[in-house]
Amino acid sequence: MDAQHQLLQRLQKPSDRKIVLVVADGLGGLPQIPDGPTELEAAATPHLDLLAAGGVCGLHWPVLPGITAGSGPGHLALFGYDPLVYEIGRGVLSALGVAFDLHSGDVAARGNFCTLDDRGRVTDRRAGRIATAEAARLVEKLRRIELPDARLFLEPVREHRFVLVLRGERLDPGVGDTDPQQTGIEPHAPKPLRSDARTTARLVERFLGQAHELLSEERPANGVLLRGFSQRPDWPTLGELHGVRACALPTYPMYRGLARLLGMEVGVDSDADLTGQITALEENWERFDFFFLHHKEPDSRGEDGNFVSKVSAIERLDGAMPRIQALQPDVLLVTGDHSTPSRLRSHSWHPVPVLLASRTARPDTAQRFGESACRAGGLGLLPGKQLMALALAHAERLEKFGA
Amino acid sequence: MDAQHQLLQRLQKPSDRKIVLVVADGLGGLPQIPDGPTELEAAATPHLDLLAAGGVCGLHWPVLPGITAGSGPGHLALFGYDPLVYEIGRGVLSALGVAFDLHSGDVAARGNFCTLDDRGRVTDRRAGRIATAEAARLVEKLRRIELPDARLFLEPVREHRFVLVLRGERLDPGVGDTDPQQTGIEPHAPKPLRSDARTTARLVERFLGQAHELLSEERPANGVLLRGFSQRPDWPTLGELHGVRACALPTYPMYRGLARLLGMEVGVDSDADLTGQITALEENWERFDFFFLHHKEPDSRGEDGNFVSKVSAIERLDGAMPRIQALQPDVLLVTGDHSTPSRLRSHSWHPVPVLLASRTARPDTAQRFGESACRAGGLGLLPGKQLMALALAHAERLEKFGA
Numbered sequence A, B: 001m002d003a004q005h006q007l008l009q010r011l012q013k014p015s016d017r018k019i020v021l022v023v024a025d026g027l028g029g030l031p032q033i034p035d036g037p038t039e040l041e042a043a044a045t046p047h048l049d050l051l052a053a054g055g056v057c058g059l060h061w062p063v064l065p066g067i068t069a070g071s072g073p074g075h076l077a078l079f080g081y082d083p084l085v086y087e088i089g090r091g092v093l094s095a096l097g098v099a100f101d102l103h104s105g106d107v108a109a110r111g112n113f114c115t116l117d118d119r120g121r122v123t124d125r126r127a128g129r130i131a132t133a134e135a136a137r138l139v140e141k142l143r144r145i146e147l148p149d150a151r152l153f154l155e156p157v158r159e160h161r162f163v164l165v166l167r168g169e170r171l172d173p174g175v176g177d178t179d180p181q182q183t184g185i186e187p188h189a190p191k192p193l194r195s196d197a198r199t200t201a202r203l204v205e206r207f208l209g210q211a212h213e214l215l216s217e218e219r220p221a222n223g224v225l226l227r228g229f230s231q232r233p234d235w236p237t238l239g240e241l242h243g244v245r246a247c248a249l250p251t252y253p254m255y256r257g258l259a260r261l262l263g264m265e266v267g268v269d270s271d272a273d274l275t276g277q278i279t280a281l282e283e284n285w286e287r288f289d290f291f292f293l294h295h296k297e298p299d300s301r302g303e304d305g306n307f308v309s310k311v312s313a314i315e316r317l318d319g320a321m322p323r324i325q326a327l328q329p330d331v332l333l334v335t336g337d338h339s340t341p342s343r344l345r346s347h348s349w350h351p352v353p354v355l356l357a358s359r360t361a362r363p364d365t366a367q368r369f370g371e372s373a374c375r376a377g378g379l380g381l382l383p384g385k386q387l388m389a390l391a392l393a394h395a396e397r398l399e400k401f402g403a
Helices: A003-011 A046-054 A071-078 A090-097 A132-142 A195-214 A238-242 A253-261 A274-284 A297-303 A307-326 A371-375 A384-394 B003-011 B046-054 B071-078 B090-097 B132-142 B195-214 B238-242 B253-261 B274-284 B297-303 B307-326 B371-375 B384-394
Strands: A019-024 A056-061 A107-116 A122-124 A150-156 A161-168 A223-230 A246-249 A290-295 A331-335 A352-358 A380-383 B019-024 B056-061 B107-116 B122-124 B150-156 B161-168 B223-230 B246-249 B290-295 B331-335 B352-358 B380-383
Touching: A003 A238, A003 A384, A019 A071, A019 A307, A019 A384, A046 A307, A046 A331, A046 A352, A056 A371, A056 A384, A071 A253, A071 A384, A090 A107, A090 A161, A090 A223, A090 A253, A107 A195, A132 A150, A132 A161, A132 A195, A161 A195, A195 A223, A246 A253, A246 A274, A274 A290, A274 A307, A290 A307, A297 A307, A331 A384, A352 A371, A352 A384, A380 A384, A380 B380, B003 B238, B003 B384, B019 B071, B019 B307, B019 B384, B046 B307, B046 B331, B046 B352, B056 B371, B056 B384, B071 B253, B071 B384, B090 B107, B090 B161, B090 B223, B090 B253, B107 B195, B132 B150, B132 B161, B132 B195, B161 B195, B195 B223, B246 B253, B246 B274, B274 B290, B274 B307, B290 B307, B297 B307, B331 B384, B352 B371, B352 B384, B380 B384
Parallel strands: A019 A290, A019 A331, A056 A380, A246 A290, B019 B290, B019 B331, B056 B380, B246 B290
Antiparallel strands: A056 A352, A107 A122, A107 A161, A107 A223, A150 A161, A331 A352, B056 B352, B107 B122, B107 B161, B107 B223, B150 B161, B331 B352
């Protein structure tokens, strides 16, 4: 356990004060035109602005200045896990993303369908980004493969992507990627990175041999590439670290899987909309004292490059605030897991606005919720992984350190 | 020695430039009413405001964002000691607090008088918070206890609290707390946490046996609980780390003890008032080049929950500034060891205002000394443990790092 976790665990105070963490995925942005507002600044957010005016604001670096966080690391930081210490393998993250029930001991890998030429060299690492349905058909075909002493699970993801999971005795994820990350050469053989991983590497080799046989007549997807072999990590839960009973309200599989991995109970159906998520928050209110409400849309619209849609997505979250506030949480923390400026059509490293509303907040000069206002806020610029301690402190759930 | 200390020690430059560190204990606060000023902002502080206008301001996190510092960790940070690395045990801190002359090798523990029922279970961990005089009588009684091969010292503290010190050969503080931290169960036996601590644990057991016999007819204090077994740490002194001759001017025992622990000379009587402390500063001016002036009152009034009294306590410090300034220190650093908002009646995690006045300060926009003004100051938000390096730098007492 790292030093921050030891400290927080040691300072835990029994309490039923309630914390709501609202994550607007990809919240931070960039102006569309010079001197223009960001998406958040362009949005009409009267409720968030009022909260910002009465609370304390700031900006957080999800990982470190200059580092663009994926959704996994971005969320881990928000839950108080140093994303550089707690790393989730790509295989596991992909399995969580399709709601695969990963057992401890399973080895998961991220798979790509690819195109190979007649000499076995990769000509397209993504097989022309084949349609999801086509990939699903191929996955079905590969499910015929049988391996000695191990069960094989395959799940399609999106386009050319799939997940491979091996289940058996004493499997070891220390297997090198077969994806060469370039074209014009053959895929790598699955190399054991340590002696304990030899059996697993041999299983992967057998899988690949049979897969390439089964796919030999297919075009363009006549090969597969694997990377990110990994196992479900055994990390301390949010309850263990922070003494909270945590309820997660995300609808996307990856976030549901991540929440379960950290010992949170998922309290909402995966097909709920934002209104349904808030209803689930209300229904679970009495049973828990930490709530993670996830609003995916700003990130998706940012990745679409659609400034106006991202603005609307943020405004929809603003419209949901009154019902959250009506529950009177002791601490209401609103932020994002990373920035997704629509101008860049991707995640970015820019610091993310933070708003913390609580009876114990020291008011600052931020009168609205936006990048510029937050820059002058009382929390300054701080690492994302430190926000959880602040939320616990404002909920008066932490003892004093030293006499 | 940790990395920060190694760096500072390496960059030491012989110098007679003088630094005055004024610690207004519990300085940071919260508004009493929404949109109102904090205690510091409500106080009329013309001298501090002028210093802030000409100097550079900021806010510091005593330990980490969200962590509420005790006075020990808060002060260690201000002296440049990482409070997460340099931890003082509760027993040692209690001994320092009653000005007990702790030798190296002594084992100290914090004691509580408690109430036990007829089956030996704790019914009140504080024996109804008996009066200090009553505890002193009981301590006197317990002083009759004799231990083989070890001397026993007992000192009353306040109400139900006392300090126990064992002095002997090869004592080891690795003894578990006997305080079960809850009622309804028996106190724990004093368990050795490592084999070297077996003798010490046996001594503690004998002490407890005799103590409970001597207290058996007493009510409500018929038992004792011990915790925080610890030894005086052997840390580098301020002189070793920073190359300063340090003079401490606190009147409260804990701070006097802590200053001595760090190799400072205590230059004021314990019954001095603020005026007396300033006189002591003047009298010691020529012999030292680092001065720690401690003003306890803002913290005490904050813990009383008395906003107006805390304001007055801060104003009294402001009134003392001209005499300090008349000495023309090269660096004058004014801050607190932590926040003590009167609204919370306790220490808190909120960042603490900092003011650094020096010929080499780069002026900023802060025109007065207060939480909001400091937030916009040139030092930003920084860890408390980094202030000492800044003070040394502004006193031009640090060499360049690298060529």
